[in-house]
Amino acid sequence: MTTTGTTTETTTDLTMPARPAAYPRNNLGAWSLVLGIASVVLLLGVITGIPAIIIGNQGRRAVRAGEADNERMAMTGVVLGWISLAVLAAVIVLVIARFLAGGPDS
Amino acid sequence: MSGEVSSEAPDSSTRSSARPAVPSALRAPLLTGAAVGAATLLLALRDPHVRGSYGFCPLLELTGLACPLCGGLRATHDLAHLDLAGAWSANALWTVTAPVVVVLWLMWLVSAARGRPVKGLSSTAGWVTLGVALTFFVARNLPWLQPYLTPWV
Numbered sequence: 001m002t003t004t005g006t007t008t009e010t011t012t013d014l015t016m017p018a019r020p021a022a023y024p025r026n027n028l029g030a031w032s033l034v035l036g037i038a039s040v041v042l043l044l045g046v047i048t049g050i051p052a053i054i055i056g057n058q059g060r061r062a063v064r065a066g067e068a069d070n071e072r073m074a075m076t077g078v079v080l081g082w083i084s085l086a087v088l089a090a091v092i093v094l095v096i097a098r099f100l101a102g103g104p105d106s
Numbered sequence: 107m108s109g110e111v112s113s114e115a116p117d118s119s120t121r122s123s124a125r126p127a128v129p130s131a132l133r134a135p136l137l138t139g140a141a142v143g144a145a146t147l148l149l150a151l152r153d154p155h156v157r158g159s160y161g162f163c164p165l166l167e168l169t170g171l172a173c174p175l176c177g178g179l180r181a182t183h184d185l186a187h188l189d190l191a192g193a194w195s196a197n198a199l200w201t202v203t204a205p206v207v208v209v210l211w212l213m214w215l216v217s218a219a220r221g222r223p224v225k226g227l228s229s230t231a232g233w234v235t236l237g238v239a240l241t242f243f244v245a246r247n248l249p250w251l252q253p254y255l256t257p258w259v
Contacts, residue, residue, distance in 0.1 A: 030229035034236045042243050043165050043173045091164045098168075 022069075025062035029070035032056030032077025039084035045091075049084030052077045131224075135215040142211075150186035154179035172246050172256040174199060174239045195257055199242045 032055045039049035059074030068074075154160050165173055177196035184192035185204055193201040210227075217224050246255035 025226075027226050027229045027232070031227065031232045034232035038236060038239060042239055043171065044175060045165070047175065088164075091168065095164055095167065 023067060025059070025067040026070050028055055028059030028062055029068055029074035029077065032059050033073050033080070034077075036077035036080025036084075040080050040087075045084045046088050049081040049088075052081035052084075056081065131218045131221065132215070135211065135218050139211060139215070146182060146186055149179055149183045154183050166259075170259060172259055174243045174246075176246075176256065177258075198255060199239070 032052050035048040035052035035055065038044050039046070039052060042048075056074045056078035059068055059077070060071060062068040063071045063074065152159060160179060163173075163176065165171060166176060175197070178200045180196035181193040181200045182204070184190075184196060185201065190201070214224060242255075245251050252259060
């Protein structure tokens, strides 16, 4: 009885140092959100929007691998990145329309 | 005797396995450095001060707002020509940030060359960068700071 009790205790003690930082790749999701916010709020658009999508998807892969736990943060970054792409498409249409309507003085 | 042999054996095996891994680890930082270097060379030779030389910015064209990167190409051109004052007037934030980026790249290169695991930038660094960029964005579009931070608008 006492021997089984000590063995279970030692196994739990051994699994603890196996994970020094619980989620070492949470920075991917955070950076994806930072770049996503920069693309929409700082009006940087696809310049940071495309990196937000790429890093956000790396972050989601890290969540699936058990190296991160911020799936929502990474997903938000990816969505914001895609929004920046949609905004760029709309802006291009707007600029062309304005140029055709008002001439080159715009 | 047997203890000495067993302690030396894993040491030599890790050395031989680590040797071929070094060039592949160096590939990413070297390719990044080459790409950024080529872009800088292009900017140094083809002057972005000439209006429309690299196209136009839709944001500046439509709203007249200067984003935190506005003047970044001109600042890079001026930095490549060692014109610090010109770079500062084009984009003060990038003039300060560009050397930090170079140092970060050197740290990446060194840790890759030594076979250390390359850690990405921390979450805290991300939020600090966002805060600084947001402050700069607001400051350079304020009417009384515009003559200093965005003189061409």
